[in-house]
Amino acid sequence: MPNHFVQFTAKVKHHLEVIYHDILTPSEIEILVPKLQHSIGVTGNDNCHYPTPHKNRWDESDIVMITYGDSIVENTEGVEFGFSQKPLKTLRRFINEYCDSIISHVHILPYFPYSSDDGFSIIDYSIVNQSLGDWKDIEAISKEYGLMTDVVINHCSARSQWFENFSKQEGIGSDYFFTASPDDDLSMVVRPRTSDLLKVVETPNGPKHVWCTFSHDQVDFDFRNPNVLIAFIDIIRLYLDKGTKVFRLDAIAFLWKVPGSPSINLPETHEVVRLLRTLIEHTAPEVIIITETNIPNRENLTYFGNANEAHAIYNFSLPPLLINTLVTGNCAYLKSWMMSMPPAQNGTTYFNFIASHDGVGLRPAEGLLDEQEIAELANCMQNFGGKVSWRKTDNGQQKPYEMNIALIDALKGTIKGPDQYQFQRFICAHAIMLGLEGIPGIYIHSLLGTPNDEEKVKNTGHNRGINRHRWDFAELISELEDKQSLHANVLSALSLLIRIRRSQPAFHPNAVQFTLQLGTEIFGYWRQSIDRKQSIFCISNVTDIEQKVRLSDINLIENSLWHDLIAEKTINQTTEFLCLAPYQTMWISNKATG
Structure with missing residues (x-):
């Protein structure tokens, strides 16, 4: 039997030598190694796992729902935290009743006591915020769905x-x-x-x-102090014990600081991620790490390392580029970006999302859209009721950093103004995202079609509050039971797309992806299953007028039957063109599964 523990020890020691090369002596590193091993719970060969390199720990059925622990509450009665039912119990009830067939994982945003930033300013990492519930509530959810937990590590x-x-x-x-x-x-x-x-x-x-x-x-935090590192390994071990299957490393890019440098993406930061990966996968080899790095695209990609850092990275450029595509009716920038994205190695993947508890970051669009186009996009969002948050550059200039707006309102029209295609445009955005290489993450307020919460912005003074609505459970259920309501129609339409996606091998996060060249009004890509038995051509009309696609441009194999999985129709291969209504998406597959 190979001594995995010896190899594990050598890897941990190497990581520490890189991180603390000018801080700790060799003898201090020797003392630190067993402390970290003890904290993570790997103390010998008997409990040391050796992870399979380049193993995909996910498939096409994986869908993550992103939510706060109190995005849905019962009986607030106008009293802060005066809930008749703890929100985590309410959340679990909602998921079980309305989302059981469409999600595999739940990302509960920081569920710990906090003082600001809606959870990302943690007071105590070791307990659940009592206004939400307790560890039993977290564990109950973790037994039914894969639990994704934030490590607010910076x-x-x-x-x-x-x-x-x-x-x-x-x-x-x-x-x-x-x-x-x-x-x-x-x-x-x-x-x-x-x-x-x-x-x-x-x-x-x-x-x-x-x-x-x-x-x-x-x-x-000051990670030059190894005691800070030990404290966080203790925290990670606690979260593992409570059922966490996915760790989100929040704001990890800023971890290591050096005055006189940019203090972002420093080599020590990357080595800390590699160390965390080594420690976690040798105790829980099926657990994955996702890095949250809201930075320009090229910098973001570096957090894959050599398949030895993050298992998945947030695809931060997707939201601004996709929104820009749908409000301008031109997919040129989205297509160009897609063609530049390297396929993720096996054992790594992208985490795709188009809305979250934060706003739509604009730094990931830098170098992809020019400053004028970013300014026009931000102005369009403001016309739809959104807000813009700013950052200061090193020369003191202020630049738009983030657009704060609910996705349903971000897509209520085009740069020409609001129109009648809000619903179709919103569903089109999700159809594009759901078919892409990677694991989809869908914000609860996208599933529910929640609009801008202007009252929350007014009450909190924070722009991000616009997309952090808190639903009353009874009111929400009433909306979802009303088949005429926008919220019911959004959940129904997205649920249909998700259920179709979850049964297509060609939508495996690591299945082949190839960008199609269909002009600027039609955005298209081709996916092929890992076993090469299924192909899906994903084509979307990103404009507000009907578009035609020449069937020969898609290059369907003639001796196969092809089906639009969404419309459940067989493609007539004798026709010359496919006609797509405004914002219609087709998933054209050689296998009629769904």
């Missing part, structure tokens, strides 16, 4: 016990946070916010200037 709340100990300069946490001097060269630091980078904190040892990438309530 920063925590300024109200956490760790940071209070830092302020007092005593106890656990007193040395957990990154400090710099105002005299340091911080001009190159890349950030997604316009607030001051450093926060002055009075301590018994004098004022400290704490690094805050996002806000002054979100204080950044």
Whole structure:
């Protein structure tokens, strides 16, 4: 029997030598290795797994629903947290009754006590926010669906016990946070916010200037201190024990800081991701890591490493490019980007999404759309009731960073203005996304067709609140039972698409994908199953007028029967053209499965 533990130990030691090459001595690294192994729970060959390289831990049936623990609540009665039923129980009930056949995984956004940023400023990583429920509620969901949990690893709340100990300069946490001097060269630091980078904190040892990438309530950790690393391995072990199957590494790109550098995507950050991958897969080889890096496309792709970092990366360029395609009626930029994207190696894949709890990031569109086109897109979203969040560049210039808008409203019209095709355009966006190489992630408010929540923006003062509506359960069920309501029609249409997608081998996340050249009004791509038995031609009219596609341009094999899986119709191969209504999608397959 091979001694996997010896190999595991050597890998962990190598990662630590790269990360701490100028910080820890060789003897200190030797001491750190068993501490990390103990924290993750791998202490010998008997409990050390050796992962199969390049193994796909997913298939075409995998669909992730993204939601807050309290996106749906019961009986709030106007009292904050005055729910008659804990929201996690309500969420589970909703999923079981309405989504059981269409999702495999649930990404519950941070479900811990927090002080700001709707959960991403965590006070205590070890307990469930009591307003949502408890660990039993989390475990109940994890037994029925794959649980995706955030590891908010870059920063925590300024109200956490760790940071209070830092302020007092005593106890656990007193040395957990990154400090710099105002005299340091911080001009190159890349950030997604316009607030001051450093926060002055009075301590018994004098004022400290704490690094805050996002806000002054979100204080950044100092991973140069190996005790911070150990603390997070303990957190990951806890989440594994509670049923987590997917880890989302939040804001991971900013993890390692060096004054005088951009302090984003540094080599040490990548090595920390590789270390986390090694530790996790040797204790739980089926668990996957997804990196959340809202950065330009080329930088984002680096988080695959050599199939030894993230199993999956967020496809951040997809949302702005797809929205731009549908509001302009021109798929040239989306098509060009698709052609430039490398196929993911086996054992890695893309995480596709077009809406989330955050806004639509614009940095991932940089270099793909020019500044004028980005400005026009942002202006269009503002015309549809959306907001724009800004960032400050290293020369002090403000640039649009994020568009904050519910997807159903983002697609209520074109650059010409609102029109009658909102529903069709919205379903078209999802049909395009669901067929692409990768695992689809669908935000709960997209499943429900939830519009802009302008009241929440007004009450919270935060632009992102526009797409973080909280549904009353009874009101939602009433809408879903009303077959004439937009919400019922959206859930029905998306459920149909998802059920079709989940039974097509050609939609495996790693199945072959090839971009079709059908002009700028028709966006198309071809997928082929790994066993090469099924092909699907995915074609979408991205305009508000009927379009014709010459059948010979799709190159269907003549001795096969071809079917539109969505319309459940056989393709007449004697015809010269296919006619697509505004925003219609066809999934043309040689196998009539569904």
